[in-house]
Amino acid sequence: MLRGLDISDMLIIERLELSFQPGLNVLTGETGAGKSILLDSLGFVLGWRGRADLVRQGAAQGEVTAWFDLAPNHPARAVLEEAGLPVADELILRRINTAEGRKTAWVNDRRCSGEVLRALSDTLVELHGQHDDRGLLNPRGHRTILDSFGALDDLRAAVRAAWSDMARARKVEAAAAKAQDEIRAEEEFLRYAVAELDKLSPEEGEEAILDTKRRMMQSAEKIRGDVVNAYEAMGQSGAEAQLADAFRWLDGAAARADGTLEEPMAALNRAMIELDTAMDGVVRAIEAMSFDTTELEETEERLFAIRGLARKHDVQPDELAGFADTLRAKLDALDAGDAQQAKLRADVQAAEAAYANAATALTEARTAVAIKLDTAVSAELAPLKMERAVFATRITPEQEGPEGRDEVSFTVATNPGAPAGPLNKIASGGELSRFLLALKVCLTQSQSGLTLIFDEIDRGVGGATADAVGRRLAAIAQGGQVLVVTHSPQVAALGAHHWRVEKSVTDGMTTTNVVPLDPDQRVDEVARMVAGDTITQAAREAARALLGT
Incomplete structure (x- = not known):
């Protein structure tokens, strides 16, 4: 206070x-x-x-x-x-x-x-x-006043909760429908792209492997002829035959050379052994460089296909496999969308039914409470010399919301047969004051x-x-x-x-x-209110009578 x-x-x-x-x-x-x-x-x-x-x-x-x-x-x-x-x-x-x-x-x-x-x-x-625009004269607050009078907090809370659940269900359904529409708009592209990716079936790391293989085959094609020529130069029609002939000539002359040819012959023998080793390596190289030209064409074709798809979808070649999974998931969602939407629609309908039940219960309670409030206010009007006036709480439908589906307004008719209207427009100054007081007496308990x-x-x-x-x-x-x-x-x-x-x-x-004011001053003040500027003894006596002193 x-x-x-x-x-x-x-x-x-x-x-x-x-x-x-x-x-x-x-x-x-x-x-x-x-x-x-x-x-x-x-x-x-x-x-x-x-x-x-x-x-x-x-x-x-x-x-x-x-x-x-x-x-x-x-x-x-x-x-x-x-x-x-x-x-x-x-x-x-x-x-x-x-x-x-x-x-x-x-x-x-x-x-x-x-x-x-x-x-x-x-x-x-x-x-x-x-001139109060914050309290009972404000029609926007009449619904809250009625609910407070009837202690309808639990019902209001149930309506607010049901409204939140319904709004949430509608939001989820709308978001899912929007996502479905977006996927459906690109369905033709998705199905073509997935089919194209599935047909190629690229694997992570494959592009690098193909690129290396292609470069090796291209290089082998250029140098294999030189390697074959080198092999032939070292072979039986080349260095190998000449070294064998030189060794035979030296071996025939060695008996008459008193040992002077032994060292050159040993060196020549080692050279022949090294030549054999070199020729073996060249043979292996030639075998490694041997490939089918069709294989090079196939390797290049797949490599270019992978790179082309990557450019088409603006991803890295190694990301194509994951990208295909993403597109496939969208298609799966689209294919399962009808069933999902049906479930979400059922959820919305259940939430709407729950809100309707809660709002209806609140409307029924408000209607019953309004009768009690009207009766209570009418009982207060009689002592205030307004026994012929009628106070009525009007409940009319309005757009549904978190507080229910009811518009509440306090109306009055000051005389029998007179049309009822808003509290702040029908009553005169003195009548309005008494209406407000009667209403407030009924509401203070809440x-x-x-x-x-x-x-x-x-x-x-x-x-x-x-x-x-x-x-x-x-x-x-x-x-x-x-x-x-x-x-x-x-x-x-x-x-x-x-x-x-x-x-x-x-x-x-x-x-x-x-x-x-002390008690004596209070007598004088009430007497002034009774008599005006000139306070008479009679006014003081009237004041004491009112004060009960």
């Missing part, structure tokens, strides 16, 4: 510090005293969008600080955790507005954005009045941790009706906190805590102040 508000240099407030209490807090004062300025300042520190010219004339900046007590389970704690801000039992909000319009905010002494302030404010304060602010919600009513308004405000404040700005003495008299808003002029400067 709101424990305090510190305002500096805002509009006509120079410096003001207020401490609020649990229960019903009433703020009274003459028209124009500055009660709305307090709400403007509170709205500013809560991040609400409002008037721009908030800084007091002549001041460099205006500043507002508000502090709240947070219960252990207060929803503001979750907002703080999500924003990465410190969480404690006390929440301090501070916001500055410079004369140039630049705004800066802090939460528990940590800088934060206006968005975070507004998220916190939704859990901290709720404003009700004839809300906790909020400080409720009613801005002149008793406008246009008086007497017994004003007393009924005050008593319902007091009932709402039990166990919580309500701040009410009022001109009604009946409402003011029922407050647990009372402040008077005063305006004064000093040295040509207008300022506003807020004074807490």
Whole structure:
């Protein structure tokens, strides 16, 4: 709940510090005293969008600080955790507005954005009045209000989960269908390419092997003739025969040479042995260089085919085998696609059925809860002198979404036979205030941790009706906190805590102040509200009667 508000240099407030209490807090004062300025300042520190010219004339900046007590389970704690801000039992909000319009905010002494302030404010304060566009008068929030009144959290959660499952199933089906369409668009190419690759059946590393083999055969074709000629030069018609003849001639002369030919003959013998070794090697080389010209043609043909396919598909030759597997996998997916799509479509239909069941259950629950809410509000309208008015919660179909398929709006008819219409368009000022109050009385049981602010919600009513308004405000404040700005003495008299808003002029400067009232001062203030500027003894007696003193 709101424990305090510190305002500096805002509009006509120079410096003001207020401490609020649990229960019903009433703020009274003459028209124009500055009660709305307090709400403007509170709205500013809560991040609400409002008037721009908030800084007091002549001041460099205006500043507002508000502090709240947070219960252990207060929803503001979750907002703080999500924003990465410190969480404690006390929440301090501070916001500055410079004369140039630049705004800066802090939460528990940590800088934060206006968005975070507004998220916190939704859990901290709720404003009700004839110009309220954040609470009960906002049709966009009526569905949430109805669900909160009926404690439909579990059903809403089931619908949200079913919506997520359905959206996920649809997304998977759409992605698979898109992939199928893309594959089908290139099916003709895939089948031709796979057939072409399968026919060639290239293997990893094959291109290098073929290239080496081709170069060897090309080289052998060029040098084999020279090697054969060399063999013939060394053979029986060449060096071999000549060396044999030389050896025979030397051997015949050796007996008459007294041993001088033994060494040359030994050398010649060794040469003949080496010649035999060389001739054996050349023979082997000639055999190795022997190939069928058809083999060279076949090798070149396959090598060129592999390289051509690699260029065609913009891959390396060694990647052709893997590329073929990739294309084959696409074809397999295409061939299995119909069955897969049928399964995905069945999944979508199951998810849609689950969502439809959850949404229908929520619609039925909302319809039942709407009847209970209408009955409860009608019961509250009678004491507020609106027994002939009709409040109805209208539930109409809308496009399906995570919150179901229902549009919820609160409608009213102020007189029998009159057409019903939106709450904020049909009711007059005083009627609207009472409708809002009756509705809020019925809803307080489902809300906790909020400080409720009613801005002149008793406008246009008086007497017994004003007393009924005050008593319902007091009932709402039990166990919580309500701040009410009022001109009604009946409402003011029922407050647990009372402040008077005063305006004064000093040295040509207008300022506003807020004074807490003791019991005697409170009698005078209620008497002023009864009698006007001149407080009579009769007015004081009427005030004491209202205050029960």
